[in-house]
Amino acid sequence: MNAKKLMVSVIGGHKCDEEATKLAEEVGRIIAEVGAVLLTGGLGGIMEAASRGAKEADGLVVGILPGEDKNEANEFVDIVIPTGMGYSRNTLVAGSADVVVALPGEYGTLSEIAFALNAKKRVYSLGSWDIPGVKKLKAAKELVEALSKYIREREGEAC
Amino acid sequence: MNAKKLMVSVIGGHKCDEEATKLAEEVGRIIAEVGAVLLTGGLGGIMEAASRGAKEADGLVVGILPGEDKNEANEFVDIVIPTGMGYSRNTLVAGSADVVVALPGEYGTLSEIAFALNAKKRVYSLGSWDIPGVKKLKAAKELVEALSKYIREREGEAC
Amino acid sequence: MNAKKLMVSVIGGHKCDEEATKLAEEVGRIIAEVGAVLLTGGLGGIMEAASRGAKEADGLVVGILPGEDKNEANEFVDIVIPTGMGYSRNTLVAGSADVVVALPGEYGTLSEIAFALNAKKRVYSLGSWDIPGVKKLKAAKELVEALSKYIREREGEAC
Amino acid sequence: MNAKKLMVSVIGGHKCDEEATKLAEEVGRIIAEVGAVLLTGGLGGIMEAASRGAKEADGLVVGILPGEDKNEANEFVDIVIPTGMGYSRNTLVAGSADVVVALPGEYGTLSEIAFALNAKKRVYSLGSWDIPGVKKLKAAKELVEALSKYIREREGEAC
Numbered sequence: 001m002n003a004k005k006l007m008v009s010v011i012g013g014h015k016c017d018e019e020a021t022k023l024a025e026e027v028g029r030i031i032a033e034v035g036a037v038l039l040t041g042g043l044g045g046i047m048e049a050a051s052r053g054a055k056e057a058d059g060l061v062v063g064i065l066p067g068e069d070k071n072e073a074n075e076f077v078d079i080v081i082p083t084g085m086g087y088s089r090n091t092l093v094a095g096s097a098d099v100v101v102a103l104p105g106e107y108g109t110l111s112e113i114a115f116a117l118n119a120k121k122r123v124y125s126l127g128s129w130d131i132p133g134v135k136k137l138k139a140a141k142e143l144v145e146a147l148s149k150y151i152r153e154r155e156g157e158a159c
Numbered sequence: 160m161n162a163k164k165l166m167v168s169v170i171g172g173h174k175c176d177e178e179a180t181k182l183a184e185e186v187g188r189i190i191a192e193v194g195a196v197l198l199t200g201g202l203g204g205i206m207e208a209a210s211r212g213a214k215e216a217d218g219l220v221v222g223i224l225p226g227e228d229k230n231e232a233n234e235f236v237d238i239v240i241p242t243g244m245g246y247s248r249n250t251l252v253a254g255s256a257d258v259v260v261a262l263p264g265e266y267g268t269l270s271e272i273a274f275a276l277n278a279k280k281r282v283y284s285l286g287s288w289d290i291p292g293v294k295k296l297k298a299a300k301e302l303v304e305a306l307s308k309y310i311r312e313r314e315g316e317a318c
Numbered sequence: 319m320n321a322k323k324l325m326v327s328v329i330g331g332h333k334c335d336e337e338a339t340k341l342a343e344e345v346g347r348i349i350a351e352v353g354a355v356l357l358t359g360g361l362g363g364i365m366e367a368a369s370r371g372a373k374e375a376d377g378l379v380v381g382i383l384p385g386e387d388k389n390e391a392n393e394f395v396d397i398v399i400p401t402g403m404g405y406s407r408n409t410l411v412a413g414s415a416d417v418v419v420a421l422p423g424e425y426g427t428l429s430e431i432a433f434a435l436n437a438k439k440r441v442y443s444l445g446s447w448d449i450p451g452v453k454k455l456k457a458a459k460e461l462v463e464a465l466s467k468y469i470r471e472r473e474g475e476a477c
Numbered sequence: 478m479n480a481k482k483l484m485v486s487v488i489g490g491h492k493c494d495e496e497a498t499k500l501a502e503e504v505g506r507i508i509a510e511v512g513a514v515l516l517t518g519g520l521g522g523i524m525e526a527a528s529r530g531a532k533e534a535d536g537l538v539v540g541i542l543p544g545e546d547k548n549e550a551n552e553f554v555d556i557v558i559p560t561g562m563g564y565s566r567n568t569l570v571a572g573s574a575d576v577v578v579a580l581p582g583e584y585g586t587l588s589e590i591a592f593a594l595n596a597k598k599r600v601y602s603l604g605s606w607d608i609p610g611v612k613k614l615k616a617a618k619e620l621v622e623a624l625s626k627y628i629r630e631r632e633g634e635a636c
Binding site: 086087088090091092095106107108110111113114115117118119131133 | 563564565567568569572583584585587588591592594595596608610
C-alpha cells in the first residue's frame, strides 16, 4: 500500500488584484483536476482563491497557518494545520510540496521560493519572482501538461 | 462553506507490544468511522498501527514527520508533512488536533500531552501518562461515544 | 580554541509567588557564579527572577521568546532570540541547555521537562513536576555542587 | 536596566573562496568592534570566518544550528543554540538580528534575506543576492559607519 498523495503548493500574496485572483483559482482547479492535493498557507488572497478553485473541482485542500487558531483558515481548507510558528511556517508550505507554483507575492513568497529551491523542489512561476532555477510559465494551462508529466515520471519511478 | 474537518491526533511510542498495536488499530478505525481525520507523527509503532486502522475504515490520514524525507512516512499516510523540525514537530501533532488520544509512550508522548493540555485541547488516555487534566478511558470503544459527543457539541456551536 | 559556554536553562511558570521568586533568583545567581550562561524563555515570573539573579552575579543571560518582538523580553536578558514560534520555542529552551533546572510551573514547564528528558539532558527539579528521570533537589544550594561536578566531568571529557 | 545587546547576523554560503573568507572575517571583526553581538548559523564557510573575525576582536558570537548536536558548531561560537529544526532555523538567524549583513551565498542565504526583509530588518549586501530593499555596500569598511549610525539612532530612540 502507498496512500501518499501528490501535493502541490500554491504560494503568493495575501492581497491580490482581480487578475491574480482569477489566475489562482484556475491554478487551484488544475491541481485538483490532475488529482493532486492543494497546499497553501491557509489565509486570504492568492491562498484563498486557489483553495476556492480546488474545491470547485472537488479537490482536497491543506492549509498550514502561521497562527494557532484554526478559525483563521479560509473556508475552503479541509485540513487545517495551525502551527503558531509565524513566518517560520513558510518552510513547511514549501517543504511539504512535491511541486511549488509561485504566483505574484512579496518577500514571504520569495522566502518560500528560496526554501523550495534549496530543498531541490520543482518551482513554477506565473508572474512571480524571477530567481535562477524557477521555471517560468506563460499561462496557467501550461501547468496541466507540466503536472501530468511530473505525475507520470513519479509513477515511473515507483514501478 | 466550511470545509474544515475534525482532526484527532493519536500519540504514542515508536515501539509497541501486540496489545498496544491492537489498541492503536482500533482507535484509528474508530476515528475514521466517526468521520474524523487521523493525525499522527507519521512514523512506526503506535502511529503506524492507528493509521492502518483508519485506512481499513476508509479514513483520511495526515502524518507530520520529524524529518525532511516523505519516504519516512508509514505506508498508510495520505497527506505527508515532512517538517525537518525534529522533535519540535510534536507541537504541531498536538496543536493541529481538535482532540488528542494518548496511548502508551515515553517522553515524546509526554511532551505532546503537555503541549495539548497547555493549548486547552481535550486529551483522552488509554494507558498513557497519568497527568492531571487528562481524561482516562478504560477501553477504546468509550471513544466512540466521547468523539460523537464532541462532534455534536461542535455542530451545536456552529449553528 | 573552543569558545562554547556551558548553558543552564531555568524553566518555570509565568506567575510565581514570593517564595518561588526568591528561589529562582538564587538559582540564577548560582548559575552565573559557577560560570555558566543562563537560558530562559525570556518573559516574566520565574524567567525574570532567575535572570535578575544571574545579572546580580554578572552573568550572561539568553532569552528565547515565543513572540517576534524583542521588547517582550524582561530587562535582564542580554541576548534576545525572538522566535515567533509560540510554544514551539519551548523545545529550544530545553534543547539548547546542557543542564535544565525546573522550578514550579504548569503544562508549559512540563513540556520542557519532557523535551529535555527525551533529549537525554540532565534535569534537576526544585519543587516542579515529579516525572521519572528528573533528579529532585531539596534546596537551591545543592545546585552549586551538582553544577560544579557537571563542569568537572565535562572538562575531564575534553582532556 | 536594559541588558539587551545589539545583534548583527552575518549570512552566506557554507563554502566560500579566499576572497569571501577574508571579507567575512573583516565583517565579523567590525561587528565586534562596534560593540554588537555576532549571530550566524553556526557552521562553516562564511559563518566560521565571520566568527573567527569577531573573536579576534574579543566579540561575543551566537550560533543557531540546524541540527541537534552542539558539536556541529564551529570553534568560535560562544552561545550555541542547536535547534534540530533544519533549514527552518534560517528564520531565527534572520529574525533575531537587528541588522543583517549578507555575503555571497545560495538559496539558503536568499531565504534569510527574504525573511529579514519580510520582518522589516535592515539588510546590507556585500556581493550577495540583488533583491529590492537590500542596501548594497562596496566594501566591508562601509559597515563601520552604517552600524555606528544605526547604534546612534537606536540610542536616540531609547532616550
